[in-house]
Amino acid sequence: MLTKKQHTLLMLIHDKLKEDGVAPSFEEMKVALELKSKSGIHRLINALEERGFLRRLPNRARALEIIKLPEDEDTSPASNNLFRPEFGNRAPEVDPNTIEIPLHGKIAAGTPIEALEQYENIGVPAGMLGTGSYYALDVDGDSMLEAGILDGDRVVIERCDSANSGSIVVALVDEEEATLKTLQKRGPDIALEPSNRDFETQTYPANRVRIQGRLVGLLRQY
Amino acid sequence: MLTKKQHTLLMLIHDKLKEDGVAPSFEEMKVALELKSKSGIHRLINALEERGFLRRLPNRARALEIIKLPEDEDTSPASNNLFRPEFGNRAPEVDPNTIEIPLHGKIAAGTPIEALEQYENIGVPAGMLGTGSYYALDVDGDSMLEAGILDGDRVVIERCDSANSGSIVVALVDEEEATLKTLQKRGPDIALEPSNRDFETQTYPANRVRIQGRLVGLLRQY
DNA sequence: TATTCTATGCTAACGAAGAAACAACACACA
């Protein structure tokens, strides 16, 4: 899975993170690996990210986070199970790559978020999240049907207060009605666009609309 | 993840919070970090919030809450949660309720599953699975569009060899073409029904179709 | 053997983000 260099760097980052709580800068890694240029580090980091060991914020200083370590230096040559004749089975195993986020309730077109009395947390795959702040909502209704968001789906929302046109957002209108809609900026106004012919796009002055988050993921159970 | 300054400030806030029960004001933080202006603090706080370590209420004095610490030195967060109930939010934390299942490749209408060279496992929330055997596939194409299954979605499949009419299944036709379709039993025949007007229902004698699994979940990232 | 691919190494230049300092303004609360 990893080359020696990649492995070395990953462990280095891991140690630093544990020790200082702060990830090393490219410069520091360069020195630690006895390189004379940062570009090598850059490539290694990319490789590690691509392979799912790291997560990062691009263009942010020291914004590295380790997602997993390469302990599964898998055993025997059996790992070369090239073939799974019948979709070879694997014992499901617990893994730590889940993040818990709060489930805040239901969201539907035209009604406020119906809050839950008590908080409930749900786990979502870490890969679905970045480093922001997230919560989940259960979708009530069909207003986003044609965007593949069905009644009963659970959506993962990243907290934010602005978004680009075309993003699907949780928008609070007049501080009272929260809906899940596609955002379109129209000059001074904001249009909230459903994805269902039976519903109509609504346009408001920007000051009546507050973005509460951006759709980043969806979970559905059948 | 954090720069030194960010880390220092975070720990400072954490300590104050633990000590006094009250978050420090910008002014106090300014002094503690030996800065001569508050704007620096403002930026640091923004960075911390962006990275998900802090939450705050805008325009509220001292309304800071720590949601996680670097490398989870644990906070025994209960102590902090005594006030600011309006935050009522829980820190994202790693939890063990994920099951790893293998990702077997892509599935599209009319083509065989495109197998991955190497196994890759993905984590899915344990609540999505029962006790059976599961795997995941990435959906390629729009044949189930109207059922809310989009190109690029990841579907979770429970291995099984039969299913009821109306279920969405992975069906292998003539041992070569695997597709994701709605199953309809029609006497001796089996109909595989897409959810897209641009595709047609296909009907085969039952012996040409083998069910390989049943759709039980869906994950989507935006 | 010749070819290609991958991982790696180096230089150099660029641009983006972090940080410090000063200033002015807005808001909450008493």
Added chain:
DNA sequence: TGTGTGTTGTTTCTTCGTTAGCATAGAATA
């Protein structure tokens, strides 16, 4: 209304991450 507090903007400098181009070694492949 005034004080404490948080928010924004500008400027300047530093640190850091990104990219392009070129080179080398080893492994895999033809």
